[in-house]
Amino acid sequence: MRRDESYDGFLNPPGECRISDEGERVWLFVRAPTDAVGAIVMEPYDMTSTDRTYDAERAAYDELVNGLSFEEYRCEIERIREPLFVPNRTYRSDYGFFYDEMVSRPVLAVFLMGALEKRYHEQVYTYDDLTDDGKAFYDFIKTLYPGSELYLATALET
């Protein structure tokens, strides 16, 4: 039976060994098939990447290591994340400053799939890293929102 304080949710990390003492969080985003409906939410704080963009972001990082300028790298990350997240020009403080985080394009659902006290995953969580119940929930959400795109976003807890 699940401990009352457990936030593991649907996460089934690939290994027992922790990578670091940073925690990790995984969010499910259901990207609406159109910008004409949904909610706009902030990108998870300290997001590593998503299951659908990780490989491209990793390649961009390799280019950065091999001489790409940081500005070019930043633009490349923006381009890669653009189907789900865009630079924030939507929410600003009452002092008139836009918050630094990116914001989502309209989503039909967002949900915390789980949070762990330590970091167990070197990369990002994918469908294969969910428990059986997690996979069943993911599959259900996929059929519930036909035409939408699902993303699993992994963020570190710092």
Next chain:
Amino acid sequence: MLQEMDAPMQLISKRMVEFPRQCVGREGTQVWMLAYAERLLLDSRIDEYIPLDITTQLLFPIDRFIGLDLTYQQHQKRYTELLKSVETEPMLRTNYLTAYELAAVDTGRPYLDISTIEHPQLTRPLMIVPHLYGAFLIGITHDSYSDWHCTTRDLTDDGQAFYKRVKRILPSTVLGLLTLRGTEPLVPLVLKSDTDDA
């Protein structure tokens, strides 16, 4: 556009909300199922491990707000009190809010509140729904209704099953049903290309 897609049933494959049969307009209505982290709402048991940043929030302009089932009774009671106290019609504006909006703010905490966050294209204040494990759009229609907000009694069998399923996933989850006006996004998305600094 939503109209072009004839979208409500295309967006959500299962009918989860039983909307009223009698509509009074075509302004549109949407229902969100909210999963609150109760421990953060209560701000208690602070010695226990709670991962940081495990919640998100929703924001929408206050004039879109129809009701939240968790606060609706208090909201209506406060609204009645306000109307009596000013002896006028609901259009009275108090501190930039209508009596209905002010009553929602007065009775919203901890489930919703007025926000200091602004939107560059909106003039009305934003309401914030904090401390969410998540939110799901479970019903949307082009119709609008008189004096209706979604409660658990308005959920279909599929809606009830989903409600129970979400409640079990994470600790101390409190569910709410938020009813808003309109079918459009909760706030307009502003892209860099729409702004001067593009």
